[in-house]
Structure formats: C-alpha cells, structure tokens
Amino acid sequence: xxxxxxxxxxxxxxxxxxxxxxxxxxxxxxxxxxxxxxxxxxxxxxxxxxxxxxxxxxxxxxxxxxxxxxxxxxxxxxxxxxxxxxxxxxxxxxxxxxxxxxxxxxxxxxxxxxxxxxxxxxxxxxxxxxxxxxxxxxxxxxxxxxxxxxxxxxxxxxxxxxxxxxxxxxxxxxxxxxxxxxxxxxxxxxxxxxxxxxxxxxxxxxxxxxxxxxxxxxxxxxxxxxxxxxxxxxxxxxxxxxxxxxxxxxxxxxxxxxxxxxxxxxxxxxxxxxxxxxxxxxxxxxxxxxxxxxxxxxxxxxxxxxxxxxxxxxxxxxxxxxxxxxxxxxxxxxxxxxxxxxxxxxxxxxxxx
Amino acid sequence: xxxxxxxxxxxxxxxxxxxxxxxxxxxxxxxxxxxxxxxxxxxxxxxxxxxxxxxxxxxxxxxxxxxxxxxxxxxxxxxxxxxxxxxxxxxxxxxxxxxxxxxxxxxxxxxxxxxxxxxxxxxxxxxxxxxxxxxxxxxxxxxxxxxxxxxxxxxxxxxxxxxxxxxxxxxxxxxxxxxxxxxxxxxxxxxxxxxxxxxxxxxxxxxxxxxxxxxxxxxxxxxxxxxxxxxxxxxxxxxxxxxxxxxxxxxxxxxxxxxxxxxxxxxxxxxxxxxxxxxxxxxxxxxxxxxxxxxxxxxxxxxxxx
Amino acid sequence: xxxxxxxxxxxxxxxxxxxxxxxxxxxxxxxxxxxxxxxxxxxxxxxxxxxxxxxxxxxxxxxxxxxxxxxxxxxxxxxxxxxxxxxxxxxxxxxxxxxxxxxxxxxxxxxxxxxxxxxxxxxxxxxxxxxxxxxxxxxxxxxxxxxxxxxxxxxxxxxxxxxxxxxxxxxxxxxxxxxxxxxxxxxxxxxxxxxxxxxxxxxxxxxxxxxxxxxxxxxxxxxxxxxxxxxxxxxxxxxxxxxxxxxxxxxxxxxxxxxxxxxxxxxxxxxxxxxxxxxxxxxxxxxxxxxxxxxxxxxxxxxxxxxxxxxxxxxxxxxxxxxxxxxxxxxxxxxxxxxx
Numbered sequence: 001x002x003x004x005x006x007x008x009x010x011x012x013x014x015x016x017x018x019x020x021x022x023x024x025x026x027x028x029x030x031x032x033x034x035x036x037x038x039x040x041x042x043x044x045x046x047x048x049x050x051x052x053x054x055x056x057x058x059x060x061x062x063x064x065x066x067x068x069x070x071x072x073x074x075x076x077x078x079x080x081x082x083x084x085x086x087x088x089x090x091x092x093x094x095x096x097x098x099x100x101x102x103x104x105x106x107x108x109x110x111x112x113x114x115x116x117x118x119x120x121x122x123x124x125x126x127x128x129x130x131x132x133x134x135x136x137x138x139x140x141x142x143x144x145x146x147x148x149x150x151x152x153x154x155x156x157x158x159x160x161x162x163x164x165x166x167x168x169x170x171x172x173x174x175x176x177x178x179x180x181x182x183x184x185x186x187x188x189x190x191x192x193x194x195x196x197x198x199x200x201x202x203x204x205x206x207x208x209x210x211x212x213x214x215x216x217x218x219x220x221x222x223x224x225x226x227x228x229x230x231x232x233x234x235x236x237x238x239x240x241x242x243x244x245x246x247x248x249x250x251x252x253x254x255x256x257x258x259x260x261x262x263x264x265x266x267x268x269x270x271x272x273x274x275x276x277x278x279x280x281x282x283x284x285x286x287x288x289x290x291x292x293x294x295x296x297x298x299x300x301x302x303x304x305x306x307x308x309x310x311x312x313x314x315x316x317x318x319x320x321x322x323x324x325x326x327x328x329x330x331x332x333x334x335x336x337x338x339x340x341x342x343x344x345x346x347x348x349x350x351x352x353x
Numbered sequence: 354x355x356x357x358x359x360x361x362x363x364x365x366x367x368x369x370x371x372x373x374x375x376x377x378x379x380x381x382x383x384x385x386x387x388x389x390x391x392x393x394x395x396x397x398x399x400x401x402x403x404x405x406x407x408x409x410x411x412x413x414x415x416x417x418x419x420x421x422x423x424x425x426x427x428x429x430x431x432x433x434x435x436x437x438x439x440x441x442x443x444x445x446x447x448x449x450x451x452x453x454x455x456x457x458x459x460x461x462x463x464x465x466x467x468x469x470x471x472x473x474x475x476x477x478x479x480x481x482x483x484x485x486x487x488x489x490x491x492x493x494x495x496x497x498x499x500x501x502x503x504x505x506x507x508x509x510x511x512x513x514x515x516x517x518x519x520x521x522x523x524x525x526x527x528x529x530x531x532x533x534x535x536x537x538x539x540x541x542x543x544x545x546x547x548x549x550x551x552x553x554x555x556x557x558x559x560x561x562x563x564x565x566x567x568x569x570x571x572x573x574x575x576x577x578x579x580x581x582x583x584x585x586x587x588x589x590x591x592x593x594x595x596x597x598x599x600x601x602x603x604x605x606x607x608x609x610x611x612x613x614x615x616x617x618x619x620x621x622x623x624x625x626x627x628x629x630x631x632x633x634x635x636x637x638x639x640x641x642x643x644x645x646x647x648x649x650x651x652x653x654x655x656x657x658x659x
Numbered sequence: 660x661x662x663x664x665x666x667x668x669x670x671x672x673x674x675x676x677x678x679x680x681x682x683x684x685x686x687x688x689x690x691x692x693x694x695x696x697x698x699x700x701x702x703x704x705x706x707x708x709x710x711x712x713x714x715x716x717x718x719x720x721x722x723x724x725x726x727x728x729x730x731x732x733x734x735x736x737x738x739x740x741x742x743x744x745x746x747x748x749x750x751x752x753x754x755x756x757x758x759x760x761x762x763x764x765x766x767x768x769x770x771x772x773x774x775x776x777x778x779x780x781x782x783x784x785x786x787x788x789x790x791x792x793x794x795x796x797x798x799x800x801x802x803x804x805x806x807x808x809x810x811x812x813x814x815x816x817x818x819x820x821x822x823x824x825x826x827x828x829x830x831x832x833x834x835x836x837x838x839x840x841x842x843x844x845x846x847x848x849x850x851x852x853x854x855x856x857x858x859x860x861x862x863x864x865x866x867x868x869x870x871x872x873x874x875x876x877x878x879x880x881x882x883x884x885x886x887x888x889x890x891x892x893x894x895x896x897x898x899x900x901x902x903x904x905x906x907x908x909x910x911x912x913x914x915x916x917x918x919x920x921x922x923x924x925x926x927x928x929x930x931x932x933x934x935x936x937x938x939x940x941x942x943x944x945x946x947x948x949x950x951x952x953x954x955x956x957x958x959x960x961x962x963x964x965x966x967x968x969x970x971x972x973x974x975x976x977x978x979x980x981x982x983x984x985x986x987x988x989x990x991x992x993x994x995x996x997x998x999x
Contacts, residue, residue, distance in 0.1 A: 063976075096924075445987065459978060460975065620817055
C-alpha cells in the first residue's frame with residue numbers, strides 16, 4: 001500500500017511541475033523517418049535548424065519515425081499543446097490528419113509538404129523536382145556506357161513517376177538509345193529491398209542509378225560497391241557516400257522558404273498558399289563528382305539553366321511506354337498536376353501499378 | 354552484359370538468405386529443445402542495432418558482429434529465464450520479447466541512424482571471379498558470414514545429430530521428464546540451446562545491418578524473424594533442409610525485384626506476397642508428415658490441445 | 660467464470676494496478692539510463708491526458724484494442740492461438756471498403772450496418788482459412804495466422820494503388836473517401852466514434868457467449884480437452900473453424916472501425932500493431948472481459964505517453980514497446996507453472 005501512495009504522490013507532484021521559459025515561436029515538425037537519413041527528412045531538419053540559428057527565440061520540436069497512420073494527429077495535437085504555432089507535416093501521407101488538426105486550431109499555421117488546396121491557416125508547398133530531373137537525365141545519358149539507367153522507386157506515386165519521366169527525357173535528349181528501368185520497393189524506407197533493387201538493376205546492366213526513396217544512402221552505397229555510378233536525391237549531402245561513382249544529384253534547399261514562413265508567423269502575417277518552386281528555389285543541383293568530365297558538366301549546367309528559366313519537357317506530343325499519346329501537341333503538365341501523373345514515358349521499362 | 358535471371362535470383366537469394374539461414378538455425382536449436390521463440394524478430398533487431406551501434410562507435414565491424422552475437426545470446430537468455438525458470442507461456446513470452454526488441458533496438462540505434470560504417474569486408478577467390486557471368490554479378494563476392502553459412506549449418510546439424518550434447522537436447526525436446534529421468538539436466542540444456550541459438554540470431558540481425566544494407570532503421574528486419582520461424586517448420590527442424598529453405602525464401606524476395614528489373618508485368622505487391630504464400634503452400638503440402646517430425650515437447654505450445 | 664463475486668474482482672484489480680506501477684518504475688529506470696528525466700516525462704504525459712482531447716484520444720486508441728483482444732480471447736477458449744489480428748483487421752477494412760464503394764448511394768441505415776457486417780465478414784473469412792487448415796490438422800493456426808498477417812496489408816496496398824486508387828490531384832495512394840452514409844458517427848467534435856460502441860457491444864457479446872450460453876460451455880470443453888469433447892459428441896472441427904472465424908470477425912470490425920471511424924478512406928498503415936497488442940491484452944487479462952477493458956485502457960495510456968515522450972523528450976516512439984514488454988515480463992515471471 002505504501003508503495004502505491006508514494007508513487008501516486010510523485011505523479012501528482014509531477015503533474016503540477018512548473019513550465020519552462022517561453023520562446024518567441026515554437027515550430028513543430030513531424031517526420032516519417034529519421035533526420036539522419038542523408039535524405040528527405042534530413043533536408044527538412046537541416047533547414048529548420050538553420051532557421052532556429054538565424055531567427056532569435058525560435059524553438060523546434062521534432063518527432064521522427066512517425067508512421068503515416070492515425071498516430072500523427074495525436075503527435076501534432078501534442079505539439080500544439082506544447083505551444084507550437086507553426087507545424088510542418090513533412091510526409092505526403094500526413095495530409096488528412098494535418099488538415100483535420102488545422103481545422104480544429106485556426107490559430108496555428110500549417111505548412112504541408114505535398115499538394116492539395118491551401119486554406120487560411122494551411123499552406124502547401126513542395127520543391128518541384130520532376131523537371132529538375134531533366135538535367136540529371138542529361139548527365140546520366142552522357143555518362144552511361146550500357147545505355148541502361150536504373151531507378152529505385154519507393155512507391156509509384158505521381159511525383160515519383162514524374163521524376164523518372166523527366167530523367168528519361170533528359171537522357172534521351174543526349175542519347176537516342178537510352179532506357180530507364182524502374183524497380184519499386186513498395187515503401188519509402190525498406191533498406192533491404194533497396195539493396196536488392198539496386199543489385200537487380202546492376203545485374204540487368206544498368207550502370208547509372210537514380211532513386212526516389214526517403215534516403216539515397218543504401219542505393220548509392222550498393223551501387224558504389226558494384227562499381228556503378230549514382231545520381232543522388234533528396235539531400236545534397238549524399239555525395240559523401242560515393243567518392244568514385246557520384247555524378248550529381250538533386251537536393252532540397254528549404255531554408256529561404258522556411259525562414260520567410262517563420263517570419264510571417266512571428267509577424268502575424270501568415271497566409272496559407274500553395275507554393276511550388278523548382279530549380280533555383282527549393283531545389284538545387286548537387287556538386288559534380290570526380291567522374292564527370294567538363295564537357296558533360298557544361299551540358300548539365302546548360303540544361304539546368306534552361307529548366308530554371310521555365311523549360312519543361314512535359315509538353316506534348318508525348319508518348320507513354322505502351323505507345324499511346326498521353327500529351328497531345330500543345331498540352332502540358334503543370335507543377336500542381338504532377339501528383340496525378342500515371343504513366344511512364346517511352347523508354348522507361350516498368351509498370352505503373 | 355546482363356546477368357541471366359537465374360543467376361541474378363541466385364545471387365540475390367544468397368545475399369538475402371544468409372541472415373534468414375542464421376536465424377532459422379538459431380530457432381531450430383531452440384525448438385529442438387522444445388522451446389518456441391516467437392520473439393525471434395526482436396532478437397534479430399537487437400542484434401542488428403547493437404552490431405551497428407558498436408561498429409559506428411568503434412569503427413570495427415568485427416567488434417560489432419561480436420557484440421551482436423553476445424546481445425542475441427543474452428536476449429535469448431532472458432527469454433529462457435522466463436520460459437524455463439519461471440515456466441511462463443512461451444507464445445506470450447515470445448511476443449513480449451518481440452516488443453522488447455522493437456523498443457531496445459530503437460533506443461540503441463537512434464543515435465546512430467545515418468552513420469556511415471565500414472561493413473564486413475567481402476572476398477571473392479580470383480579463379481571464381483574470372484568465370485564468365487560471375488564477375489559482373491555479386492555471386493561469390495561474399496562476406497565471412499555468407500561464406501560460413503553452409504559450414505555453420507553443417508556444424509549445427511553435426512551438433513544436433515552427431516554429438517552427445519545434441520542427443521540430450523533432442524531428448525529434452527521430446528520429453529523433459531524422460532530426459533530428466535535419464536540423468537540429464539533439461540533446464541541447463543534448454544538454456545544452452547537457447548543461448549547458442551540466440552547468438553546465431555544476433556548474427557543474423559548483424560548481417561542485415563553490417564553487410565546487406567550498411568544502415569540501421571527501425572523495424573528493418575521486416576518480418577524475417579517470422580519467416581524464419583516458418584522456415585524451421587518447413588525444414589522439419591533439420592538444419593540442412595533449412596539451407597534449401599533459406600535459399601528458396603531469399604530467392605522469392607530476389608525474384609520479385611529481379612522480375613521488375615526485367616519489366617515484369619506483375620504488380621510489385623502481388624510479387625511481394627510470394628514468399629509468404631509460398632511458405633503456406635509448402636506447409637500445406639507437407640503438413641501431415643511435418644507433425645510427426647516435430648519435437649514432441651513443442652506439442653502443447655504449437656499444436657494446442659492435441 | 661462469473662465476475663459477480665466482488666472480492667476476487669477487487670483482488671484482480673489490485674493485481675493489475677500493482678503490475679502497472681511496477682512496470683512504470685522499471686520504465687522510469689530505463690529513461691534515467693537513457694539520460695532522460697522520468698518525472699518530467701510523467702508530468703508531460705499527465706498534462707497531455709487531462710485535456711478533453713487528450714482523454715478522447717485514449718478512447719480512440721482503446722477501440723481497436725478491445726476488438727483485437729476479443730479476437731484473441733474468443734478462440735483461446737477453444738485452445739486456439741490467434742496471432743493473426745493484424746491481417747484480419749486489414750481484411751475487415753478491405754471488405755468494408757468494398758461494400759462502401761459498391762453501394763455509394765445507399766442510405767445510412769442500410770449502408771452503415773452493411774459495411775459493419777462486411778468488415779466482420781472480411782476478418783472472419785481471413786481467419787477461417789487458418790481455421791479450416793487447423794481443423795483438418797494440416798497447418799498449425801499460430802503459423803498460418805502469422806503468415807497471413809503479411810499478405811493482408813499487401814492486398815490493401817495493391818487495391819489502393821490499383822483498382823481503388825482515388826482519382827484526383829492527390830498523389831497519395833488511398834481509396835476514394837467513403838460516402839458519408841458509411842462513416843461511423845463521431846462524438847462531441849473529438850475522434851471518438853461509433854466504433855467504440857461496437858467494441859463494447861462485442862466485448863459484451865463475447866462475455867455472454869462464453870459464460871452464459873451452451874456454446875460457450877462446449878467451447879470451453881474443447882479448450883480443456885478436445886479429444887474428450889469429441890467423444891462427448893461435440894463437433895470439434897466445426898467449433899474450431901467457427902471460433903477462429905468469430906475471432907477474426909472481431910478484428911475485422913476493428914479494421915472497419917479504423918477505416919470508417921478514424922480515416923474516412925482505405926489507406927496503408929491502418930494498424931500500428933493493434934493485432935499483436937490485442938494478443939498481449941487478451942493474454943494479460945486471462946481472457947476475461949473486464950480485464951480486457953482495463954488492460955486496453957492501460958495500453959492506450961502507454962501508447963499515448965509514447966507520443967508525448969517523442970515530442971517532449973526526443974525519445975523514439977518505439978521505446979514505449981519496452982514499457983509494454985516490461986509489463987508482460989513482470990506478469991509472465993510472476994505466474995509459476997505456466998498459464999494455459
């Protein structure tokens with residue numbers, strides 16, 4: 001009996017514990033994986049850490065490895081309870097829960113990494129990587145010796161399909177015989193499958209491999225061990241993993257956008273809107289690896305400049321890999337429509353579903 | 354030059370099957386002594402995370418491997434204390450170990466996610482590497498664990514069937530009471546089997562993090578522990594048959610990925626179901642004879658009230 | 660065993676509470692070792708649960724746990740071991756989704772019961788497969804239900820990436836939103852939904868079935884000694900299949916509840932281990948209905964605490980599994996001679 005009451009007393013005391021000193025702005029971020037993944041989650045973490053360094057009085061709350069299920073709602077509510085006034089749900093699958101919480105807390109700003117409609121306190125943003133993969137394709141198309149490019153994909157969502165399509169189209173623009181083979185692992189972070197997928201692609205003769213999974217680490221390391229070349233994605237830091245085979249890559253540079261949003265919230269000027277930025281904004285090209293000769297670098301930089309200047313390969317006529325015309329002449333796919341893409345361009349080996 | 358599908362699948366099967374085999378061998382030892390460890394998944398995870406953490410901190414994958422083996426042995430020791438000493442329900446204890454493994458591995462691994470480690474080194478004998486298709490593939494380019502997989506399976510078989518100790522373990526698995534009556538110490542033997550089996554389980558987990566993926570991520574074993582438990586039954590509690598089983602299941606997973614790389618038209622999700630359905634089918638087909646091959650002591654736990 | 664005698668009931672409640680306290684103490688020790696502050700953790704957790712929303716979240720978490728626990732407890736009366744709650748849950752959600760998508764125009768008083776029935780059916784059929792295999796003495800149901808756990812979510816994934824993919828701008832793989840008529844009503848602007856009532860009704864039905872009917876008596880006879888029961892003329896095989904199917908149906912209802920009550924559409928990640936947690940709850944409670952209620956509530960508190968600890972202490976959520984394991988270790992180590 002005595003043990004009970006002692007513990008009960010402790011708990012009661014704990015419940016009335018005093019609160020810590022107040023920061024000016026508490027930002028909450030929810031991640032589907034770990035921030036140390038050299039990839040997707042790390043890009044957000046690094047940007048927020050920079051914001052916390054640049055703006056005074058900003059405190060960051062982070063929750064990692066939160067699955068895309070019902071629990072994320074509780075996490076966001078918990079952060080709001082801890083005083084968060086700006087929430088970043090960073091994974092596609094958090095949409096429904098985030099919107100529900102946003103409706104319930106009109107005084108809290110949300111910036112959701114994905115797509116959909118924006119509302120007063122719910123902003124939507126993402127880096128348009130799709131077209132940015134075009135210069136990546138240029139690099140791969142020129143560097144490949146087998147004319148086979150590989151792509152490891154987590155889940156066949158519209159954005160990932162768009163990435164592959166732009167990649168193939170960029171490669172095709174400098175190499176008429178190239179094809180891209182896609183292997184889907186079924187999840188954004190299944191490391192064992194990513195290793196298996198990379199091996200399967202190399203077995204099939206691919207010598208340049210790109211990917212769209214949360215962390216490029218496993219794929220890059222597997223490809224490097226087999227002597228292949230890799231194109232990174234999600235985080236600019238990934239090049240450290242492949243000293244020999246790294247060609248180039250894409251990474252997210254969220255810091256300027258996040259800083260602006262945080263300042264808006266601090267000054268009560270937040271207004272939710274849909275913001276997509278491509279190369280030059282939220283997306284940047286990673287430095288080239290040693291393997292890339294200067295003439296290829298120039299080609300890639302030129303392509304990147306074209307893209308930053310508004311060029312898009314997603315302009316009709318475009319055929320898919322089954323021979324049908326999916327973009328008639330004059331039609332195009334805008335950044336906000338990438339999410340509903342459901343075809344592979346010709347030259348891609350793979351099945352959409 | 355592309356690797357033919359068969360070789361590609363074989364290569365993938367060996368890589369993927371190594372950890373499966375070690376896990377299966379470990380569980381075979383335990384079940385031969387009459388104990389089912391449903392928490393094998395947790396043991397694998399603990400081995401993977403401790404192995405990775407120690408390697409990340411010391412820079413030496415061999416230390417990591419040793420730590421993983423030790424962790425697995427200790428984990429199974431804890432499990433043994435529950436089911437042998439305290440005589441607790443094996444299934445519930447197993448699931449408790451599984452949850453324990455989830456949590457401990459997450460805690461141990463969290464500070465090291467994203468660490469870049471030097472994994473277990475790989476070797477390939479030059480004469481093998483010169484063969485036509487082999488050089489471009491991963492065939493025979495293995496780390497120590499994969500090279501030792503077959504010998505270890507033989508060793509476990511020899512231990513179980515050719516030594517006095519193995520006879521004792523199997524006797525305990527058939528009937529602890531009879532074993533006791535013939536002068537053996539059932540509890541001790543079960544602890545020994547569990548300890549050794551646990552070490553193999555820890556090694557199985559370490560192969561995933563120190564060789565196959567060179568990373569740590571929560572839940573990265575993705576159900577391998579349960580597949581191993583099914584494999585034990587599939588192989589009729591025989592370590593040598595476990596080799597075939599591990600190749601088969603590693604192969605099924607590799608087949609799915611290799612088929613995709615060849616533009617297969619089957620949905621990746623349907624392909625992913627293959628290993629599990631295959632296990633069920635095999636169990637179904639060989640079901641009858643299987644039960645007679647099971648250590649009788651597993652009877653109450655596994656086969657309920659018959 | 661009847662729950663009407665008061666003193667054994669109080670004793671049980673006391674035992675459960677002691678277990679909880681002991682486990683919390685061990686967990687606090689682990690937090691200390693990990694460099695975290697257990698008192699602060701307790702304070703944060705308390706605070707998060709004493710709001711209306713916080714408490715309602717406990718009920719939301721409890722709902723599927725009650726059902727998956729019954730999914731284990733019911734077949735256990737027959738001596739059957741059902742570790743397939745995960746898969747049965749997913750198949751319940753899947754079949755319920757089929758119902759909602761095939762009859763979108765039906766009025767609520769038709770659609771909601773239909774969808775609930777299909778949820779039950781989905782889980783029941785999925786469990787019947789291992790049931791038949793077991794009754795025919797072909798495959799042990801522990802393994803069969805375990806394996807099917809992995810197949811079911813793949814069927815769901817296949818469906819939402821394929822035939823049931825929601826049209827529209829969202830890139831995320833999920834089914835179209837259910838028609839309003841198929842949704843379980845929510846209460847008071849919280850996430851507590853009608854599934855809770857279903858769960859409580861299921862718990863009640865389970866108690867009545869096992870304790871108060873002749874079938875329950877026969878089930879327990881089989882659980883005690885199947886051979887003797889067979890000789891007494893009880894059709895053991897039929898009971899085995901029906902028992903597993905009924906249990907699976909309960910888990911299927913949990914899936915339907917999560918889909919129709921919490922998410923509003925079919926998507927991946929419906930269950931963060933509800934099936935396995937249910938197994939542990941049922942086992943801890945000894946299969947007794949009130950124990951299941953208590954344990955489900957306790958587990959809801961623990962998992963909610965895990966979320967709070969993630970945010971405030973930077974602990975990986977999975978650490979909460981250690982606490983769960985501790986609870987189990989204590990109970991397992993205390994019962995000498997093996998329970999059932």
